[in-house]
Amino acid sequence: MGRISISCLFPASWHFSLSPSGCPRMPNPTLRQMIVIGILAASVSLLFYSVFIIRNNYGRSYRDRRYRYLARVTDLEATDTDNPNLHYGIVVDCGSSGSRVFVYCWPQHNGNPHDLLDIKQMRDEHRKTVVKKINPGISDIANTPDKASDYIAPLLNFAASHIPTAKHKESPLYILCTAGLRILSESQQEAILEDLRTDIPVHFDFLFSDSHAEVISGKQEGVYAWIGINFVLGRFEHIDDDDDAVVEVHIPGSDNKESILRKRTAGILDMGGVSTQIAYEVPKTEDVAKNLLAEFNLGCDAHQTEHVYRVYVATFLxxxxxAARQRYEEYVFSSTMQRNRLLGKRVGMSADTPYLDPCLPVDAETKVMSNGETMHLRGTGDFSFCREVIQPFMNRTNETLTSLNGVYQPPVLYENSEFYGFSEFYYCTEDVLRMGGDYNAAKFIKAAKDYCSTKWSVLEERFQRGLYAAHADSNRLKYQCFKSAWMYEVFHTGFSFPLNYSNLKTALQVYDKEVQWTLGAILYRTRFLPLRDIQQENFKGTHSHWRSFSFVYNHYLFLVCFLVVLLSxxxxxxRLRRIHRRMQRNTSSSALWLEEGLPNQKMPSAL
Structure with missing residues (x-):
């Protein structure tokens, strides 16, 4: 056996046999073997890759589901004010009849730029929401605007007493005024706001700037209400369940023609004391006037389009x-007085000759005063006739796709939509009739008719026995008949919802949480805070440890490593195949020399 040169040495993992020359014979790696080796390497890599993906996705999905479940449970618990990672925010709602302060809190953002802040109402040690209301409305100080800060101070003192002092400087404060100030002149509005902007920073350490105190439009209020309800319903969360109701959406203003799938949002109906609002998402293909359309990005990154929404919003002052009852009474007063003058009658001029009002319960009495004159009204409780009388107040036109006051209303996919009704939509169905929740037109009409046709003395007796909602009062009892008819007509005649529409839910709370437009306001106004937290976290991670890399970065890193290993x-x-071919040529020459009796020559180095 000949001497083995160093050039014949190969990795020990290969199995060799001796050639006639004494040099180990390598297996010939054919193209098929190369493909098999590549496939095996790729399979092993993909196996580890799949395990990595499944582990991370399942773990994150499980954590997200568990977190959302725990969030809904802990929403009812007292807020842990000792938690240094908890943040706070304040919204003051300056309405027409009074002002309320809401204190919100949220934990550190989870680091996913697609997710919103987990904002919820703060709860005190008794697990009650941190909310305080004062009366009257801020518009009552229109003639003394220098007292605006004194007027609102009790609300801010209340909020300051619940938020840890160390957190005051970083807690944003928003003072947002609605219809109460919108009815005032611009000079009166500005005088009140100027006093707030000047005095509040002197007495309170909250994060407050001039832009944090303003009179918001009805359109803004409607958008905030829409954001609030959809946030509580979880409609802005990622789709992780096949049972989720999804819609195909073309992102407004996006050059990408492809649509995305996301959760179907709910529309809102809100009837307050002065105005009524409707808001719902409309497709990109629907042409809507700019004054009735709100296009906004709710996400923290303007370049991410997942949270871009196009919402139709209409407010009807x-x-x-x-306000509707007042308009009705003014009409009754003027028309009756005019008829009295023409016919020489005295209808309504005394309790003995009252105006018979179909929109009051049977025998219920009230008075209407105007220009120093008083008119007496007595109820007949005729719900159907009441509806007929108030229908002209809808101000509908004969044109299609119009609603109250002849305002354009985009088509609603009634069979594939969901709406929530708040304020009077809830009070009218629940406070007295005790049928809040899923709305059914036929059942509602029957209950309203029965109530209206009941004698006032019986209704009062039931009220004394506590058969109605705790916050229902005599005013609610007296005008329940009218407001039931008004709500019904606004919904079915004004907004054209069919009588068999079954996807309206009237609500005061969702998941045991009171849904207010103020929640949507703070969500929208703090939408950029997560991006700041993410950037700060990434900055810390870059200088502290590599584990702060996000899943996306690990994902790309793994793919690069996989390709490098496969290519290697x-x-x-x-390389081994080329070496083997050289050895074959050298071995053949050596064998030929032996056969011819020639002396053996030194084999050239293979490496």
Missing amino acids: GFGGN ILLYVL
């Missing part, structure tokens, strides 16, 4: 429950 294996196999 004078169509709230109280293929190159190594090709």
Whole structure:
């Protein structure tokens, strides 16, 4: 056996046999073997890769589901004010009849730029929401605007007493005024706001700037209400369940023509004392006037389009429950007085000759005063006739796709939509009739008719026995008949919802949480805070430890490593094949020399 040169040495993992020359014979790596080796390497890599993906996705999905479940449970628990990672925010709602302060809190953002802040109402040690209301409305100080900060101070003192002092400087404060100030002149509005902007920073350490105190439009209020309900319903969360109701959406303003799938959002109906609002998402293909359309990005990154929404919003001043009753009474007074003058009658001029009002319960009495004159009204409780009388107040036109006051209303996919009704929509169905929740037109009409046709003395007796909602009062009892008819007509005649529509839910709370437009306001106004937290976290991670890399970065890193390993294996196999071919040529020459009796020559080095 000849001496083995160093050039014949190869990795020990290969099995060799001796050639006639004494040099180990390598297996010939054919193309098929190369492919098999590549496939095996790829399979092993993909196996580890799949385990990595499944582990991370399942773990994150499980954590997210568990977190959302725990969040809904802990929403009812007292807020842990000792938690240094908890943040706070304050919204003051300056309405027409009074002002309320809401204190919100949220934990550190989870680091996913697609997710919103987990904002919820703060709860005190008794697990009650941190909310305080004062009366009257801020518009009552229109003639003394220098007292605006004194007026609102009790609300801010209340909020300051619940938020840890160390957190005051970083807690944003928003003072947002609605219809109460919108009815004032611009000079009166500005005088009140200027006093707030000047005095509040002197007495409170909250994060507050001039832009944090303003009179918001009805359109803004509607958008905030829409954001609030959909956030509580979880409609802005990622789709992780096949049972989720999804819609195909073309992102407004996006150059990408492809649509995305996301959770179907709910529409809102809100009837306050002065105005009524409707808001729902509309497709990109629907042409809507700019004054009725809100396009906004709710996400923290303007370049991410997952949270871009296109919402139709319409506000109808004078169509709230109280304003509608006042309009109705003014009409009754003027028309009756005119008829009295023409016919020489005295209808309504005394309790003995009252105006018979179909929109009051049977025998219920009230008075209407105007220009120093008083008119007496007595109820007949005729719900159907009441509806007929108030239908002209809808101000509908004969044109299609219009609603209250002849305002354009985009088509609603009634069979594939969901709406929530708040304020009077809830009070009218629940406070007295005790049928809040899923709305059914036929059942509602029957209950309203029965109530209206009941004698006032019987209704009062039931009220004394506590058969109605705890916050229902004599005013609610007296005007329940009118407001039921008004709500019904606004919904079915004004907004054209069919009588068999079954996807309206009237609500005061969702998941045991009171849904207010103020929640949507703070969500929208703090939407960029997560991006700041993410950037800070990434900055810390870059200088502290590599584990702060996000899943996306690990994902790409793993793919790069996989390709490098696969390429290295293929190159190594090709190198071995070239070496083997050289050895074959050298071995053949050596065998030929032996056969011819020639002396053995030194084999050239293979490496």
